[in-house]
Amino acid sequence: MFTEVKNMKVYEQIINQFKDMIAKGLLKKGDKLPSERELVSQLGVSRTGIREALSALQMIGLVESRHGEGNYIKDNLEDSLKDPFLLIFMLNGGKFHEILEFRKGIEIETAALAANKIQDDEIVILKDILHRLDNAECEEVKVKLDKELHYLIAKASKNILIINLLNVNSSLMDIFISEARGKILSKKENRECLLKQHKDIVDAISNHDSFNASKAMRRHLDFIEKYIYNMK
Amino acid sequence: MFTEVKNMKVYEQIINQFKDMIAKGLLKKGDKLPSERELVSQLGVSRTGIREALSALQMIGLVESRHGEGNYIKDNLEDSLKDPFLLIFMLNGGKFHEILEFRKGIEIETAALAANKIQDDEIVILKDILHRLDNAECEEVKVKLDKELHYLIAKASKNILIINLLNVNSSLMDIFISEARGKILSKKENRECLLKQHKDIVDAISNHDSFNASKAMRRHLDFIEKYIYNMK
Structure with missing residues (x-):
């Protein structure tokens, strides 16, 4: 699903992968994201990089972290931004x-x-x-x-x-x-x-x-x- | 300038401090931000937290990192978002x-x-x-x-x-x-x-x-x- 990233800033590369997957319809509203651990191994980047990308996506109101359940693409994006x-x-x-x-x-x-x-x-x-x-x-x-x-x-x-x-x-x-x-x-x-x-x-x-x-x-x-x- | 943060997610707390400082006019377009090290000591949070906040702010096109010079509030915000x-x-x-x-x-x-x-x-x-x-x-x-x-x-x-x-x-x-x-x-x-x-x-x-x-x-x-x- 995700592929390994190289060169650019880690969080940029991850965001770009999100963009691609959204554009291809592989990632939709309400979808659960892989765990941080899984993302680390799928993308071959550091846990820090993953966390940076996830907090950036949370900040723009695109991803929400549900306590004990993991990270989700928000269902309702009306208040984003x-x-x-x-x-x-x-x-x-x-x-x-x-x-x-x-x-x-x-x-x-x-x-x-x-x-x-x-x-x-x-x-x-x-x-x-x-x-x-x-x-x-x-x-x-x-x-x-x-x-x-x-x-x-x-x-x-x-x-x-x-x-x-x-x-x-x-x-x-x-x-x-x-x-x-x-x-x-x-x-x-x-x-x-x-x-x-x-x-x-x-x-x-x-x-x-x-x-x-x-x-x-x-x-x-x-x-x-x-x-x-x-x-x- | 910045004060120590507690409780909420670290990156949220930092973003909130940015909001306050911007609202008060203490942080303006083109301003250089304190170094990561300085932010760590001023805010009393982890370096990871600072990095998460900074990458979130970069992602929304608000902060830019200039190679070897540190982080700046962007001068031109017309393309942000x-x-x-x-x-x-x-x-x-x-x-x-x-x-x-x-x-x-x-x-x-x-x-x-x-x-x-x-x-x-x-x-x-x-x-x-x-x-x-x-x-x-x-x-x-x-x-x-x-x-x-x-x-x-x-x-x-x-x-x-x-x-x-x-x-x-x-x-x-x-x-x-x-x-x-x-x-x-x-x-x-x-x-x-x-x-x-x-x-x-x-x-x-x-x-x-x-x-x-x-x-x-x-x-x-x-x-x-x-x-x-x-x-x-």
């Missing part, structure tokens, strides 16, 4: 408005994709979330449902890059506005505005109307953007 | 059209941002690239200039997330269509279409007309999308 992304964003002196701009770009197009690709069962869930959002009293629940709504729209786009990056982006946002989200939702007049906006988005997506889905999403994100900037 | 991104994309069974969809979402908004934020000197460069693209004969040069044009528009957006992700996305695209780009550009009728599209984009951005910049970018990417799908 969060840490690396955050580090690079900070090192580049990234500003909050860049996160919003980025989100806007992706999410407006995502609404259109979702309108084209959403399945009937997803529409039912989407409408249910909207209904619960309408009736929720507790701020915390509202924040949670709001996130769920946006997440489901991303999922309905069926685009794994978009799902992954909107997730990562959402956790970046949380760092900056963990409280802001609650504040926006807690004011009665905003609550009504936001509910109307969410309803327009859900309606357009449910009607497979990609043009109006994008438009409604843009209106929604413009509103949030303005609100956050005025708050600061 | 390429490898992790690719691995996760492959593991998720990502399809080529997802890359195009993602690019469309970001790049349409990026054109609008660029129109708002572009500086006069950037406009000069942008127009120069367009001019050279018009006069280039060799396919290879055209592909290179085409990429440069899109890259400069991303840079003019001044959004580091967008610059980073369009770079990563462009290298993902290359894997799928290393030849397609050349094929599109080599046909005379396409060449004229594309030149007109690029000209419209550059004109709108240079006039700080964000509405038409987005529109022209959408037209351009729709054209490419259609072409690539028909080619397959």
Whole structure:
């Protein structure tokens, strides 16, 4: 399965073998990896090299070590890249408005994709979330449902890059506005505005109307953007 | 600067310290890191732990080891995340059209941002690239200039997330269509279409007309999308 490695840095060689095996479909989500001992003998490298490669793969959220069971390719890769992304964003002196701009770009197009690709069962869930959002009293629940709504729209786009990056982006946002989200939702007049906006988005997506889905999403994100900037 | 670490996995603790130091501005792009020996004594962890952390940081394109000089935080982080991104994309069974969809979402908004934020000197460069693209004969040069044009528009957006992700996305695209780009550009009728599209984009951005910049970018990417799908 794996073959012996030479020359380059050990961890690079191992990562390259992973790449090959993934590309060939030999290594899939949820798969158990050979033990460290087995990897050492299959690849003919040092245990240190193996450990370096494995920790690198853990750090990017690709491999998880289950206590007493060994190492696995993660089943759910939606949250991967969060840490690396955050580090690079900070090192580049990234500003909050860049996160919003980025989100806007992706999410407006995502609404259109979702309108084209959403399945009937997803529409039912989407409408249910909207209904619960309408009736929720507790701020915390509202924040949670709001996130769920946006997440489901991303999922309905069926685009794994978009799902992954909107997730990562959402956790970046949380760092900056963990409280802001609650504040926006807690004011009665905003609550009504936001509910109307969410309803327009859900309606357009449910009607497979990609043009109006994008438009409604843009209106929604413009509103949030303005609100956050005025708050600061 | 660094403090002793306990409990969690060693590499996780070290990464967390990096995060803190970056957040506090104590660690910046281009900075030299303490030697492995110094890190061992400052953090009170094993050399193995340090090596694991460093290789993880190298893998995500954040740290580079310069032969005989030690480890540095990279100066240029624009290409970071390429490898992790690719691995996760492959593991998720990502399809080529997802890359195009993602690019469309970001790049349409990026054109609008660029129109708002572009500086006069950037406009000069942008127009120069367009001019050279018009006069280039060799396919290879055209592909290179085409990429440069899109890259400069991303840079003019001044959004580091967008610059980073369009770079990563462009290298993902290359894997799928290393030849397609050349094929599109080599046909005379396409060449004229594309030149007109690029000209419209550059004109709108240079006039700080964000509405038409987005529109022209959408037209351009729709054209490419259609072409690539028909080619397959």
